[in-house]
Amino acid sequence: MDCLQPPPYIYRIITQPIAVISFPTYLTVFLALTFLKSDVSRKYQLFLIWNVIENFALDVYLIFFLVPAVHSPYILFRGTGLLSHLGFSGTIQFLITCLIVNIHTLYMTEIFYYRYQSCIFNYKTHKFSYFVKSYVYLIRTLIITTSIFHFATYQDATKIEAHNKLNALKQNKTDQFLNCSSSFLLIPFTDYVSTFVLGAWIFITVILTFSLPITALYINISIPRSTSHVNWKIQKQLLKRLVIQFAVHEILMGIPHCMFIYAVLFGYQSETLAYSGFVSFSYHGIASTLSIIFLTKPLRNYILTNLRLERTPIVKITNNKCHFPISSVMHN
Numbered sequence: 067m068d069c070l071q072p073p074p075y076i077y078r079i080i081t082q083p084i085a086v087i088s089f090p091t092y093l094t095v096f097l098a099l100t101f102l103k104s105d106v107s108r109k110y111q112l113f114l115i116w117n118v119i120e121n122f123a124l125d126v127y128l129i130f131f132l133v134p135a136v137h138s139p140y141i142l143f144r145g146t147g148l149l150s151h152l153g154f155s156g157t158i159q160f161l162i163t164c165l166i167v168n169i170h171t172l173y174m175t176e177i178f179y180y181r182y183q184s185c186i187f188n189y190k191t192h193k194f195s196y197f198v199k200s201y202v203y204l205i206r207t208l209i210i211t212t213s214i215f216h217f218a219t220y221q222d223a224t225k226i227e228a229h230n231k232l233n234a235l236k237q238n239k240t241d242q243f244l245n246c247s248s249s250f251l252l253i254p255f256t257d258y259v260s261t262f263v264l265g266a267w268i269f270i271t272v273i274l275t276f277s278l279p280i281t282a283l284y285i286n287i288s289i290p291r292s293t294s295h296v297n298w299k300i301q302k303q304l305l306k307r308l309v310i311q312f313a314v315h316e317i318l319m320g321i322p323h324c325m326f327i328y329a330v331l332f333g334y335q336s337e338t339l340a341y342s343g344f345v346s347f348s349y350h351g352i353a354s355t356l357s358i359i360f361l362t363k364p365l366r367n368y369i370l371t372n373l374r375l376e377r378t379p380i381v382k383i384t385n386n387k388c389h390f391p392i393s394s395v396m397h398n
Contacts, residue, residue: 156246
């Protein structure tokens, strides 16, 4: 078969045109965050810039460099994008995919930890902070360890993957896509590489799925009611923004992760569901970036002002700290 045969037309028509909207949006938000005047929350601005760059990188990779095709019931993807045309193996493309996912997971963890520190007054005195710090440091350790492990075991992973494809081809000689160097076949928990990588992946997904909502709930009940009604209302609004941002990541990235884990543990038959996971990944970036615009008032005003070609006012962006004075928080 043609190893570079692209995925179904419907998948490409759903994912590729989004670049027409997403890429200009990323550039606009990146420039706005770069030039937006800020004397309070430079760290928060850097988090947002990190998110935009990451979203852009993921979209470019999925839409142009990877362009995955799937073949049920195998846990397999066949790259048909630029990397495959340039001769990169399926193993390398899998490693790049894992690295991008790790960076995104690290972003989610770090931004949530930062917002927790911002929203809880004198957070170091809270016993719950030990729980938050423990899973943050655990995820940091796992991400760094797995990223190093991927590249340290590259040679072994290549041999194992070639052996798996050879055995699968012997059992199903008509599945010629297994001969493609751009395809990557994963046989779960049959060797030390897949066992460690999948074990860490599942563990991180479970931690984030349960720990982040619990943390958001704790922030909600920890907002002091002794403060003024206006300040209490503002703090609730900031928490609402945090929950919305988390929901975007959880729905468009978390659900495909859970689908992948289900396929690994129990298998799958529907290629449509598999492609829907990649579609969700593709739309995550633009949804996440638009949520940044709508939930960050100074950024939104700055962009709208410049799009109207009016004189740009000097605006201040806060880091959404819940314990800021009202005059400062109201900028958001």
